[in-house]
Amino acid sequence: xxNAIYYKSKKIAVxxxxxxxxxxxxxxxxxxxxxxxxxxxxxxxxxxxDISLIPHQFRLENYILAWKEGGFGRNFFNSIIYTVAVxxxxxxxxxxxxxxxxxxxxxxxxxxxxxxxxxMMIPIPGSFVALYVLLNKLHLRNTPIGYILxxxxxxxxxxxxxxxxxxxxMPKELEDAARIDGCSKIGLWFHVxxxxxxxxxxxxxxxxxxxxxxxxxxxxxxxDNRQFMPLQVALQTFQGEFVxxxxxxxxxxxxxxxxxxxxxxxxxxxxxxxVTQGAIVG
Amino acid sequence: MKIKDTLENYVFVLPAVAIFSIFYVIPFIWVFQLGLFEWxxxxxxxVFVGLGNFKEIFLQDVNWWRAMWNASYITLIALTFxxxxxxxxxxxxxxxxxxxxxxxxxxxxxxxxxxxxxGMAWRFIINDIDGANIINRTLIGMGLTNFAHNWxxxxxxxxxxxxxxxxxxxxxxxxxxxxxxxxxxxxxxxxAARVDGASAWQSFRKITLPLMIPVMVxxxxxxxxxxxxxxxxIVSLVGGEFAGHTSVPVLRILASxxxxxxxxxxxxxxxxxxxILIIISxxxxxxxxxxx
Numbered sequence: 001x002x003n004a005i006y007y008k009s010k011k012i013a014v015x016x017x018x019x020x021x022x023x024x025x026x027x028x029x030x031x032x033x034x035x036x037x038x039x040x041x042x043x044x045x046x047x048x049x050d051i052s053l054i055p056h057q058f059r060l061e062n063y064i065l066a067w068k069e070g071g072f073g074r075n076f077f078n079s080i081i082y083t084v085a086v087x088x089x090x091x092x093x094x095x096x097x098x099x100x101x102x103x104x105x106x107x108x109x110x111x112x113x114x115x116x117x118x119x120m121m122i123p124i125p126g127s128f129v130a131l132y133v134l135l136n137k138l139h140l141r142n143t144p145i146g147y148i149l150x151x152x153x154x155x156x157x158x159x160x161x162x163x164x165x166x167x168x169x170m171p172k173e174l175e176d177a178a179r180i181d182g183c184s185k186i187g188l189w190f191h192v193x194x195x196x197x198x199x200x201x202x203x204x205x206x207x208x209x210x211x212x213x214x215x216x217x218x219x220x221x222x223x224d225n226r227q228f229m230p231l232q233v234a235l236q237t238f239q240g241e242f243v244x245x246x247x248x249x250x251x252x253x254x255x256x257x258x259x260x261x262x263x264x265x266x267x268x269x270x271x272x273x274x275v276t277q278g279a280i281v282g
Numbered sequence: 283m284k285i286k287d288t289l290e291n292y293v294f295v296l297p298a299v300a301i302f303s304i305f306y307v308i309p310f311i312w313v314f315q316l317g318l319f320e321w322x323x324x325x326x327x328x329v330f331v332g333l334g335n336f337k338e339i340f341l342q343d344v345n346w347w348r349a350m351w352n353a354s355y356i357t358l359i360a361l362t363f364x365x366x367x368x369x370x371x372x373x374x375x376x377x378x379x380x381x382x383x384x385x386x387x388x389x390x391x392x393x394x395x396x397x398x399x400x401g402m403a404w405r406f407i408i409n410d411i412d413g414a415n416i417i418n419r420t421l422i423g424m425g426l427t428n429f430a431h432n433w434x435x436x437x438x439x440x441x442x443x444x445x446x447x448x449x450x451x452x453x454x455x456x457x458x459x460x461x462x463x464x465x466x467x468x469x470x471x472x473x474a475a476r477v478d479g480a481s482a483w484q485s486f487r488k489i490t491l492p493l494m495i496p497v498m499v500x501x502x503x504x505x506x507x508x509x510x511x512x513x514x515x516i517v518s519l520v521g522g523e524f525a526g527h528t529s530v531p532v533l534r535i536l537a538s539x540x541x542x543x544x545x546x547x548x549x550x551x552x553x554x555x556x557x558i559l560i561i562i563s564x565x566x567x568x569x570x571x572x573x574x
Contacts, residue, residue: 015379018379021374025367028450029392029454032400033395033403035406036403097294109291122556122560123511123556124309124552124556125531125535125555126549126552126553129316129535129549129552130312131309133312134304134308134309134312150305153304156301156302157302214396217514221539221540235518236518239402239521250406256398256399257396260396261394261395264390264394268387275462
């Protein structure tokens with residue numbers, strides 16, 4: 001009897017310690033973000049005086065200022081456009097290619113697939129230098145379309161890999177049935193394979209959306225005009241221009257971070273799946 | 283009919299191959315070509331210097347190797363501190379425990395944020411603004427006035443500060459992979475060990491650790507590749523495009539390109555850095571094969 005109580009209390013003690021550790025780490029994760037949001041609602045003087053997490057008065061006008069005069073509205077819109085366009089492009093192009101690599105027979109298919117996979121493994125840290133030169137030659141630098149095409153390329157390899165792995169495991173019977181009904185190859189891809197691959201498409205969409213929204217280096221070298229810049233680069237420009245206006249900068253950061261956090265909270269199932277799948281595959 | 287059929291197959295891969303060829307293959311080849319030239323990026327003539335750029339990197343470029351050292355230092359901290367923390371947390375979560383999912387969701391928030399947001403938010407917290415510097419305020423409040431200082435502009439603490447913020451951003455990602463790995467270990471193994479009278483520490487050492495080695499190697503390789511190439515976080519945390527004494531290789535490449543307009547030299551630096559990364563990952567991989 002004494003033994004049972006001993007073990008039980010030991011277990012409770014261990015669990016409490018574990019929770020203490022986990023909660024302190026969780027607070028460390030959240031604190032900077034809450035501090036950022038809280039500071040975005042304070043006035044410039046209050047930022048230096050008031051260190052409580054909940055501001056005494058909520059200055060929502062900081063957001064309106066950042067959105068209009070800080071110019072973040074424009075950049076927010078750009079980020080949305082780039083993310084949607086790139087993700088749409090990647091989904092279409094990579095699922096078509098992945099379908100071909102998985103289902104269709106043609107000369108060179110293996111070679112091409114290996115080439116895409118090699119690109120996934122080889123790091124080329126200086127490639128943005130050559131990309132800059134290339135875009136200049138094509139007159140695509142400082143244009144949204146140049147940026148969108150570059151970003152589609154960035155996401156292609158991994159997406160093709162994920163989709164091909166999925167198509168390989170997918171039973172062929174449904175496609176056979178559709179083929180007998182006279183469905184064309186394009187139709188098979190678009191009407192049969194694509195709808196069936198929804199679970200993996202979700203992973204592809206979420207990961208590429210995060211990557212495009214958070215992308216920095218290509219946007220930095222491609223865009224000169226602030227009117228084309230996505231949020232990440234515009235934040236840097238803003239910081240350069242208004243070094244001391246912290247509430248506005250924090251409002252800008254919140255505008256940049258909040259969509260990602262919201263998407264993450266809704267799609268976390270797919271994100272966790274993607275990370276762990278990638279790990280097991282690797 | 284046959285030909286039309288085959289052509290149709292190529293249509294499927296055409297868009298992907300076209301974009302890939304233009305935006306990956308061509309720049310890839312150009313990096314190697316440009317690395318052999320001295321070129322400012324604008325003029326029509328490039329001066330062929332052979333391996334001169336590489337010679338300069340290896341023999342003269344002190345800043346480059348300084349930057350390599352900085353990145354290695356951050357990577358070392360990420361490999362040890364960040365990954366051990368991630369593993370401990372994953373191990374703590376790999377049991378019947380309440381709020382497991384809550385922790386998992388929270389720990390992965392920093393990794394989904396952009397490096398710009400993380401860098402600027404942390405800069406605001408630890409930079410030398412009187413009221414907003416929470417860390418310094420806490421130190422002063424605890425009577426440790428001497429320790430309160432400007433963490434990011436003091437060369438002694440700047441790099442470690444950068445490394446810690448990097449760990450804050452990255453540990454959740456290692457945590458997720460470790461947790462997934464731990465959950466693939468069959469529970470029966472632990473049961474059997476307990477029945478045989480093994481202590482918690484023994485079953486951790488004899489079951490958990492050996493089975494987790496492949497996952498650890500994977501996380502280690504990805505940590506090295508990711509951390510060595512870190513730079514956006516540093517730009518937004520330390521400020522200034524080339525970040526002075528916390529410079530890292532990618533920033534040096536950017537500096538050669540945008541700062542001193544030496545496109546060829548920037549490419550040579552990129553090739554050197556890429557080779558170093560490939561060699562390190564290969565050694566890690568071989569090392570793990572030997573260990574098993």
